[in-house]
Amino acid sequence: MKNYQTLIHSWIHDNKVIGIELLQNLVRKRSVQTNEYEAQQVIINHLKKLDLEIDEWEVAGEVFNHPYFCSTRKDFLKSPNIVAVKRGSGNGRSIILNGHIDVVPEGDLSQWTDDPYSGKIENGRMYGRGTTDMKGGTVSLLLAIQALKELGIELNGDVIFQSVIEEESGGAGTLETIIRGYKADAAIIPEPTNMKIFPKQQGSMWFRLTIKGRSAHGGTRYEGVSAIEKSLPVIQAIQTLEKIRNARIVDPLYQNTPIPIPINLGVIKGGDWPSSVADEVTIEGRIGVAPDEEMAHAQEELKQCLQDLESVDPWIKEHPIGIDWFGARWVPGTIDEEHPLMGILQTKFSEVKHTKPTIEASPWGTDGGLLEKLGGIPVIVFGPGTTQTAHFPNEYIELERMFEVAEIIALTLIDWCGVKEQ
Amino acid sequence: MKNYQTLIHSWIHDNKVIGIELLQNLVRKRSVQTNEYEAQQVIINHLKKLDLEIDEWEVAGEVFNHPYFCSTRKDFLKSPNIVAVKRGSGNGRSIILNGHIDVVPEGDLSQWTDDPYSGKIENGRMYGRGTTDMKGGTVSLLLAIQALKELGIELNGDVIFQSVIEEESGGAGTLETIIRGYKADAAIIPEPTNMKIFPKQQGSMWFRLTIKGRSAHGGTRYEGVSAIEKSLPVIQAIQTLEKIRNARIVDPLYQNTPIPIPINLGVIKGGDWPSSVADEVTIEGRIGVAPDEEMAHAQEELKQCLQDLESVDPWIKEHPIGIDWFGARWVPGTIDEEHPLMGILQTKFSEVKHTKPTIEASPWGTDGGLLEKLGGIPVIVFGPGTTQTAHFPNEYIELERMFEVAEIIALTLIDWCGVKEQ
Numbered sequence: 005m006k007n008y009q010t011l012i013h014s015w016i017h018d019n020k021v022i023g024i025e026l027l028q029n030l031v032r033k034r035s036v037q038t039n040e041y042e043a044q045q046v047i048i049n050h051l052k053k054l055d056l057e058i059d060e061w062e063v064a065g066e067v068f069n070h071p072y073f074c075s076t077r078k079d080f081l082k083s084p085n086i087v088a089v090k091r092g093s094g095n096g097r098s099i100i101l102n103g104h105i106d107v108v109p110e111g112d113l114s115q116w117t118d119d120p121y122s123g124k125i126e127n128g129r130m131y132g133r134g135t136t137d138m139k140g141g142t143v144s145l146l147l148a149i150q151a152l153k154e155l156g157i158e159l160n161g162d163v164i165f166q167s168v169i170e171e172e173s174g175g176a177g178t179l180e181t182i183i184r185g186y187k188a189d190a191a192i193i194p195e196p197t198n199m200k201i202f203p204k205q206q207g208s209m210w211f212r213l214t215i216k217g218r219s220a221h222g223g224t225r226y227e228g229v230s231a232i233e234k235s236l237p238v239i240q241a242i243q244t245l246e247k248i249r250n251a252r253i254v255d256p257l258y259q260n261t262p263i264p265i266p267i268n269l270g271v272i273k274g275g276d277w278p279s280s281v282a283d284e285v286t287i288e289g290r291i292g293v294a295p296d297e298e299m300a301h302a303q304e305e306l307k308q309c310l311q312d313l314e315s316v317d318p319w320i321k322e323h324p325i326g327i328d329w330f331g332a333r334w335v336p337g338t339i340d341e342e343h344p345l346m347g348i349l350q351t352k353f354s355e356v357k358h359t360k361p362t363i364e365a366s367p368w369g370t371d372g373g374l375l376e377k378l379g380g381i382p383v384i385v386f387g388p389g390t391t392q393t394a395h396f397p398n399e400y401i402e403l404e405r406m407f408e409v410a411e412i413i414a415l416t417l418i419d420w421c422g423v424k425e426q
Numbered sequence: 427m428k429n430y431q432t433l434i435h436s437w438i439h440d441n442k443v444i445g446i447e448l449l450q451n452l453v454r455k456r457s458v459q460t461n462e463y464e465a466q467q468v469i470i471n472h473l474k475k476l477d478l479e480i481d482e483w484e485v486a487g488e489v490f491n492h493p494y495f496c497s498t499r500k501d502f503l504k505s506p507n508i509v510a511v512k513r514g515s516g517n518g519r520s521i522i523l524n525g526h527i528d529v530v531p532e533g534d535l536s537q538w539t540d541d542p543y544s545g546k547i548e549n550g551r552m553y554g555r556g557t558t559d560m561k562g563g564t565v566s567l568l569l570a571i572q573a574l575k576e577l578g579i580e581l582n583g584d585v586i587f588q589s590v591i592e593e594e595s596g597g598a599g600t601l602e603t604i605i606r607g608y609k610a611d612a613a614i615i616p617e618p619t620n621m622k623i624f625p626k627q628q629g630s631m632w633f634r635l636t637i638k639g640r641s642a643h644g645g646t647r648y649e650g651v652s653a654i655e656k657s658l659p660v661i662q663a664i665q666t667l668e669k670i671r672n673a674r675i676v677d678p679l680y681q682n683t684p685i686p687i688p689i690n691l692g693v694i695k696g697g698d699w700p701s702s703v704a705d706e707v708t709i710e711g712r713i714g715v716a717p718d719e720e721m722a723h724a725q726e727e728l729k730q731c732l733q734d735l736e737s738v739d740p741w742i743k744e745h746p747i748g749i750d751w752f753g754a755r756w757v758p759g760t761i762d763e764e765h766p767l768m769g770i771l772q773t774k775f776s777e778v779k780h781t782k783p784t785i786e787a788s789p790w791g792t793d794g795g796l797l798e799k800l801g802g803i804p805v806i807v808f809g810p811g812t813t814q815t816a817h818f819p820n821e822y823i824e825l826e827r828m829f830e831v832a833e834i835i836a837l838t839l840i841d842w843c844g845v846k847e848q
Contacts, residue, residue: 111698206645210701219818220814221789221790221813221817222688222690222692222712222790223628223630223688223690223712223714223788223790223791223813224688224789224790224813224814225685225688225690226684226685226688227813227814230690232661232691232692232694232709233661233665236658240658243655262648266644266645266647266648268644268645268647268700268701268702269654269655269704270644270654270697270698270699270700270701270702271696271697271698271699271700272654272697272704273694274693274694275692275693275694275710276692277530277692277817278632278633278634278690278692278693278710278711278712279630279632279690279692279711279712279790280690280692281690282691282692282693282694285694288697288700289700289701290645290700290701292645331700332701366645368643368644368646368701391645391646392642392643392649394643395643395699395702396641
């Protein structure tokens with residue numbers, strides 16, 4: 005057996021500029037929802053150099069009626085999905101390598117030091133929306149595939165690369181790859197895990213609560229009912245529910261996580277005049293779903309917690325808190341910790357990093373839940389970016405992590421898919 | 427002494443159509459801030475029929491530097507102020523009759539049954555923004571003046587009618603009448619008291635609190651600090667402060683008022699993404715100021731209450747709650763309950779209504795605070811509208827109350843200003 009590690013390490017070391025250039029080209033395309041086309045063309049142009057069978061198409065048809073479909077879009081025109089297959093020589097295990105091309109909006113520009121789409125490099129970091137979540141991870145995948153090709157290493161199993169749309173908004177892109185028939189024996193998604201290995205993925209859902217009050221002049225506020233005041237017991241009830249739900253999580257993969265499945269109240273909005281009583285408050289949030297929990301169970305618990313307020317507050321009894329499950333939703337996922345891909349990935353991590361990897365459960369959802377729950381494909385999430393900068397101003401990635409992950413994945417592919425005897 | 431009551435009652439009864447037509451014309455002009463011109467021309471055209479000395483001018487000059495000036499406007503072009511004087515024959519007490527022409531915006535149109543500027547009449551009520559606050563009160567004043575004129579009743583003291591701008595936004599219109607030299611021995615402001623007599627007026631101020639957090643992904647919310655969670659102790663501290671401040675109010679005029687000087691938290695806003703930790707919340711509110719309290723004292727108490735949180739919450743200690751005293755401000759005011767105008771008004775009320783008036787302290791501020799504190803003019807607030815519909819959708823006034831107030835004020839003018847012997 006050749007010393008694949010040395011070969012791959014050298015190739016990636018010698019070709020860092022390919023990865024940097026590719027990431028920069030991807031980051032410079034502002035691939036927010038509905039605007040993914042140009043970034044996907046950067047992917048296509050790169051794939052053409054790698055001798056893959058390329059499938060580029062616009063999501064349409066039956067996906068809209070699928071029970072797992074979650075999107076506010078009415079069409080996906082000019083938002084192509086891409087799958088590119090490197091056929092193995094046969095008798096090997098196949099693998100899906102999945103990355104999403106969509107990025108969340110840049111938000112308040114004044115909080116960015118530079119143009120959010122600059123791809124500026126400083127102190128070994130590349131800055132820009134999508135560097136960490138997750139164009140950097142996608143570049144790791146493509147470098148791994150290219151390294152194998154350039155080194156003439158032919159695998160037995162198929163490698164199915166995917167660059168999907170809509171991960172940030174509910175997963176319609178990955179859902180469509182499954183409907184279109186793409187399956188494999190396992191999958192890796194290089195979302196920003198900071199090089200931790202996540203065999204379990206938390207699910208999550210967004211919700212919007214509507215708390216009713218009754219308007220009045222602020223000077224006679226006792227004639228009204230303040231929806232802002234009525235929000236306090238609602239927030240406190242949700243804080244209690246979060247404690248109850250998390251007390252149940254005994255999985256050791258969560259032992260270092262202060263709150264394994266948080267309920268985050270992210271947006272609050274109510275009232276429209278300082279001296280009027282607010283007649284409505286809306287609170288938008290995100291509830292984490294345990295890897296082994298049904299989405300419907302989490303929904304039911306939140307609903308029950310709000311209903312319980314009705315027995316202590318007559319106003320809320322008459323004006324029940326509204327719940328709307330709007331926006332995005334990520335299905336949880338899990339892979340057996342004894343699954344052979346887990347073993348291979350940990351070994352390769354240790355070979356490259358000379359230390360043991362951290363195994364944890366993810367604090368957020370990915371498209372992996374769909375691959376597992378619907379596609380029956382075991383998924384590991386493992387990537388070079390970090391949660392700390394994802395979705396935030398001045399998002400960046402440590403380029404060295406991107407190269408390390410490329411190396412680990414290339415070595416993992418060799419062991420998982422098998423190598424054709426020369 | 428003639429039976430003035432019978433005369434005036436008959437005249438107003440026979441001329442209700444004048445009042446209805448005038449109110450409808452006023453309501454149909456949308457006199458929100460900066461848009462007062464057309465409604466003021468309706469006033470001017472009516473005043474011309476009453477043989478008054480009309481002074482119409484645009485507020486400008488030294489008012490901008492006055493310590494009581496409170497407005498975000500840079501000029502008052504096309505927003506005229508009006509004062510019209512009916513000179514008495516001499517040796518009588520003078521009176522200011524003050525109404526504001528500005529109305530608050532109509533807000534969410536979908537909450538109105540009809541066009542907010544329709545002036546539609548149904549079941550004895552006229553509907554529309556400004557009917558109750560306070561164009562109806564202004565019509566009462568003008569009907570009273572017209573009744574005296576048409577009946578040939580000449581007063582000894584001057585009657586100074588004012589139709590001012592900017593009451594809803596800090597009182598620059600009334601402030602300017604004082605600077606311009608208009609004074610009198612007393613004043614009546616027919617704001618919507620529901621025909622209660624208010625010898626004391628609450629002051630009020632708006633404030634904006636800024637509560638800081640630290641952003642993070644909702645899935646790892648423990649890495650951030652939620653400004654929404656940090657708002658809870660702030661709201662609770664303000665609820666406690668409201669209790670403390672109101673426990674001190676022992677004035678019997680407030681005995682039927684559940685919360686004499688409320689602190690209303692009217693607007694809350696924070697965060698911008700359901701699955702991110704909110705890094706800032708702003709709360710806008712209105713603090714009531716007791717009739718005998720200094721504005722600065724109320725400010726100091728709120729400031730202290732927020733500072734006290736710093737000793738129990740290290741995060742708040744490092745990130746103190748911001749307070750901004752923005753927007754509008756109304757100075758409190760008070761008239762001696764033994765003041766002769768109080769006696770006259772109560773007597774005339776009883777003559778017209780055959781019952782005793784309710785004497786209370788106002789739950790909101792008016793321009794009366796400026797007249798009293800700056801102009802040294804004792805003020806009574808007494809008018810036909812109601813707080814319940816002021817500032818709200820489907821605002822209306824009971825037209826009969828408008829005519830009754832006109833009658834009571836006409837009779838009060840006769841007694842207060844004195845009548846020239848024929």
